Amino acid sequence: MQNITFIGGGNMARSLVGGLIGTGVEPKQIAIAEPREEAREELERDFGVRTFADGKDAVADAEIVVLAVKPQILPGVCKELAEAVAAAKPLIVSIAAGIRTDQLQRWLGEGTAVVRCMPNTPSLIGAGATGLYATEKVDATQREQAETLLQTAGVTAWVEDEAQIDTVTGIAGSAPAYYFLLVEALEDAAVARGLPRETARKLAAQTCMGAGRMMVESGESPDALRKRVTSPNGTTQAALESLNGDGIRQIVARAVDACAERGAALAREND
Numbered sequence: 524m525q526n527i528t529f530i531g532g533g534n535m536a537r538s539l540v541g542g543l544i545g546t547g548v549e550p551k552q553i554a555i556a557e558p559r560e561e562a563r564e565e566l567e568r569d570f571g572v573r574t575f576a577d578g579k580d581a582v583a584d585a586e587i588v589v590l591a592v593k594p595q596i597l598p599g600v601c602k603e604l605a606e607a608v609a610a611a612k613p614l615i616v617s618i619a620a621g622i623r624t625d626q627l628q629r630w631l632g633e634g635t636a637v638v639r640c641m642p643n644t645p646s647l648i649g650a651g652a653t654g655l656y657a658t659e660k661v662d663a664t665q666r667e668q669a670e671t672l673l674q675t676a677g678v679t680a681w682v683e684d685e686a687q688i689d690t691v692t693g694i695a696g697s698a699p700a701y702y703f704l705l706v707e708a709l710e711d712a713a714v715a716r717g718l719p720r721e722t723a724r725k726l727a728a729q730t731c732m733g734a735g736r737m738m739v740e741s742g743e744s745p746d747a748l749r750k751r752v753t754s755p756n757g758t759t760q761a762a763l764e765s766l767n768g769d770g771i772r773q774i775v776a777r778a779v780d781a782c783a784e785r786g787a788a789l790a791r792e793n794d
């Protein structure tokens with residue numbers, strides 16, 4: 524694995540660095556630029572990585588630079604890094620929601636090789652899901668480098684149309700939060716019915732994991748697995764009829780649209 528520099532050492536960088544180190548990447552090959560001193564100390568303590576206060580210093584010896592700051596500050600951060608990027612010529616991997624590759628190339632230099640991707644926080648435990656998109660400037664070796672980097676965090680899938688990265692955000696990047704919300708809601712419903720919260724959380728969270736593992740490991744469709752839980756005229760049928768009657772599929776479709784549209788709006792707002 525090449526030298527990898529993260530610009531931004533927040534939640535997502537931590538998730539990806541955790542994944543990288545978990546698969547045996549040498550911590551010293553990872554550099555993180557992070558302005559908050561306390562965060563730098565924590566990153567060094569938790570992962571043994573090199574940290575820098577200034578992004579330009581962290582880019583100098585990097586083969587891959589992962590942009591992991593908020594979309595709202597990315598234009599300024601890229602412009603500050605442009606000279607160092609032009610000198611080191613790393614592959615740029617952006618994980619910023621919404622921000623398009625043509626914008627990144629405009630800020631960093633038109634010749635820059637950019638992969639835009641959308642990972643998610645389960646990367647921290649190697650259970651991430653990432654969509655990737657490569658520009659024409661990215662060669663086959665760099666595509667492989669980006670894929671290998673994100674595969675240390677979980678599964679990956681390429682998209683050919685960049686706009687689909689916003690869809691990926693809707694079903695994977697942001698989606699862990701939907702499952703957390705669902706477990707919160709299950710927990711609240713159980714507590715309202717008198718079950719202790721601790722018991723409710725333990726059982727609901729494990730059920731979320733169990734259902735997830737079955738979908739990933741069995742190779743069966745969610746539809747087939749759902750049908751197997753659903754006895755005719757039984758309890759699950761009653762619950763599913765309630766969910767469908769309340770428009771669960773429409774609710775989810777609207778949420779995915781809202782997410783993807785917010786991604787596109789972030790690109791416009793930060794142009």
Ligand SMILES: NC(=O)C1=CN([C@@H]2O[C@H](COP(=O)(O)OP(=O)(O)OC[C@H]3O[C@@H](n4cnc5c(N)ncnc54)[C@H](O)[C@@H]3O)[C@@H](O)[C@H]2O)C=CC1
Pocket residue numbers: 530531532533534535536556557558559562578590591592593594596600618619620641642643644696697
């Ligand atoms: N949190 C998530 O689940 C996911 C986030 N993303 C994307 O990842 C990016 C980072 O998100 P989070 O990690 O959640 O945010 P965060 O706020 O936890 O981390 C951003 C970090 O950047 C640092 N920073 C601020 N200015 C900087 C500068 N000039 N140079 C270097 N670092 C600087 C901040 O101090 C902070 O530690 C965003 O663009 C977001 O859209 C993508 C997929 C999932």
Ligand SMILES: O=C(O)[C@@H]1CCC=N1
Pocket residue numbers: 620692696697
């Ligand atoms: O909420 C956000 O904007 C980021 C991008 C995907 C997950 N978190």
